[in-house]
Amino acid sequence: MESRLRVLLLTGLMAATSGCSLFGRDEPPMEDVSASAPVISPEVERRKIRTPKIDTENFELGPYWGLLSVEDFGTASLLGARAKYHVTESLFLEGTFGRSAKLGKTSGEVLGNFDLLGPDRTYQYYDLSVGYKLLPGETFIGSRWAFNSALYVVGGAGQTSLGPDDQFTLTFGAGYQVLATDWLALDFGVRDHLFDVDFTSGENKGTHNIELTLGINFFF
Amino acid sequence: MRQLLLIAALVFVPLVTPAYGKTSHYEAVVAEPFLELHTGPGRGFPVFHVVDKGEQIAVVKRRTDWFQVRTRTGIEGWVSLDKMAGTLDTAGGPSALDDATADDFAGRRWEMALAFGDLDGASVISVNGAYRLTRNLSAELQLGDLSGGFSDGWLTTVALVHQPFPEWRVSPFAALGTGVIHLQPKATLVSAEDRTDQVGQVGLGARIKVSKRFMFRAEYNSYLTFTSRDNNEELDEWKAGFAFFF
Numbered sequence: 001m002e003s004r005l006r007v008l009l010l011t012g013l014m015a016a017t018s019g020c021s022l023f024g025r026d027e028p029p030m031e032d033v034s035a036s037a038p039v040i041s042p043e044v045e046r047r048k049i050r051t052p053k054i055d056t057e058n059f060e061l062g063p064y065w066g067l068l069s070v071e072d073f074g075t076a077s078l079l080g081a082r083a084k085y086h087v088t089e090s091l092f093l094e095g096t097f098g099r100s101a102k103l104g105k106t107s108g109e110v111l112g113n114f115d116l117l118g119p120d121r122t123y124q125y126y127d128l129s130v131g132y133k134l135l136p137g138e139t140f141i142g143s144r145w146a147f148n149s150a151l152y153v154v155g156g157a158g159q160t161s162l163g164p165d166d167q168f169t170l171t172f173g174a175g176y177q178v179l180a181t182d183w184l185a186l187d188f189g190v191r192d193h194l195f196d197v198d199f200t201s202g203e204n205k206g207t208h209n210i211e212l213t214l215g216i217n218f219f220f
Numbered sequence: 221m222r223q224l225l226l227i228a229a230l231v232f233v234p235l236v237t238p239a240y241g242k243t244s245h246y247e248a249v250v251a252e253p254f255l256e257l258h259t260g261p262g263r264g265f266p267v268f269h270v271v272d273k274g275e276q277i278a279v280v281k282r283r284t285d286w287f288q289v290r291t292r293t294g295i296e297g298w299v300s301l302d303k304m305a306g307t308l309d310t311a312g313g314p315s316a317l318d319d320a321t322a323d324d325f326a327g328r329r330w331e332m333a334l335a336f337g338d339l340d341g342a343s344v345i346s347v348n349g350a351y352r353l354t355r356n357l358s359a360e361l362q363l364g365d366l367s368g369g370f371s372d373g374w375l376t377t378v379a380l381v382h383q384p385f386p387e388w389r390v391s392p393f394a395a396l397g398t399g400v401i402h403l404q405p406k407a408t409l410v411s412a413e414d415r416t417d418q419v420g421q422v423g424l425g426a427r428i429k430v431s432k433r434f435m436f437r438a439e440y441n442s443y444l445t446f447t448s449r450d451n452n453e454e455l456d457e458w459k460a461g462f463a464f465f466f
């Protein structure tokens with residue numbers, strides 16, 4: 001039984017292979033096709049590839065207003081400008097420049113009737129920071145309105161000009177941005193500016209200066 | 221009456237036509253079974269609309285790696301770059317929105333960097349702008365702001381930076397430059413004079429790629445100040461920061 005099956009399979013195989021060679025003989029050799037002149041000469045024009053000009057909006061710029069609490073010198077109103085460059089959908093770089101209104105007096109200045117800060121009683125600073133959008137999403141106002149918004153954290157460093165000298169300043173903060181339209185954003189922010197001063201007490205002392213701001217930013 | 225109409229037409233036509241001209245956005249055709257539109261340019265924004273295969277969309281603008289598109293029915297939403305790769309242009313060719321140089325760090329021309337560090341005991345904040353001249357060489361301009369316990373000042377240098385392996389994930393570089401340093405002693409100290417000196421710069425550093433266009437950057441620079449005093453001063457600077465390509 002087994003040998004008969006083997007014979008059957010073998011004959012089948014022989015038939016198949018001879019059939020293959022038969023078909024193979026029927027086919028014209030490949031060389032002949034390429035050697036004969038083409039019926040249609042290809043005159044395909046090369047497609048011009050151009051990168052489409054698309055308006056990119058990775059920058060954000062705008063003014064802000066707020067309150068700045070300067071350690072020992074009270075709280076003053078604040079005016080500044082902030083620019084952001086969005087590197088990815090989450091990551092951005094931020095540059096800030098701000099200047100406070102005239103600062104108050106320390107109790108020492110009032111009681112001792114002297115002036116620690118000199119003629120320019122303002123707090124002026126700039127900083128460069130990196131920010132990350134932690135919670136991108138939507139903010140709902142009632143059932144009709146939904147605005148794109150994001151909660152972000154920032155950290156960086158800069159210089160502060162207060163009194164006689166400039167101080168190296170670390171800045172940390174967080175903010176909440178709501179997009180009113182695609183190109184206009186409201187930005188609520190909190191920042192802490194940390195630096196050392198020596199002119200208030202005669203020895204180096206770390207200070208925290210916290211600001212609360214509201215900004216209007218334009219994308220371009 | 222006809223004259224009046226003609227004048228009105230002359231006045232209003234130029235006002236109206238630019239609006240039509242403005243609609244010449246790049247057009248794409250959805251090639252995947254569907255294309256999702258998000259409410260904002262980010263993964264956190266919900267999908268609110270789906271465009272079917274074969275429908276045409278206009279690309280309005282781009283923010284980072286997201287595109288704002290407008291459908292034929294006027295619905296506007298945001299699509300990510302990798303989803304836009306699943307569209308064809310109106311001639312049926314592959315999407316032209318692929319960033320050809322997206323993963324090619326060597327292909328970028330402009331770089332900007334922020335760095336914070338220490339220059340011989342003083343804190344330094346610097347901004348660098350670099351332009352890539354060849355695959356390995358770039359020209360770099362540095363502006364630094366110094367503030368220390370004893371003096372404040374600024375530093376500006378121009379350097380030639382050589383990056384032997386721009387395609388490496390951690391890519392080292394060497395810098396050779398020259399510039400000017402200005403130091404002014406703090407007012408609370410017994411006053412010494414302000415001084416401005418020329419400096420020579422030799423530096424070593426590395427870039428570490430984080431994402432397509434963003435990287436960490438750390439470097440060491442040695443500045444030799446050419447003073448009119450007896451000794452030339454040497455200043456060491458260590459700093460680290462971020463850099464990104466335009």
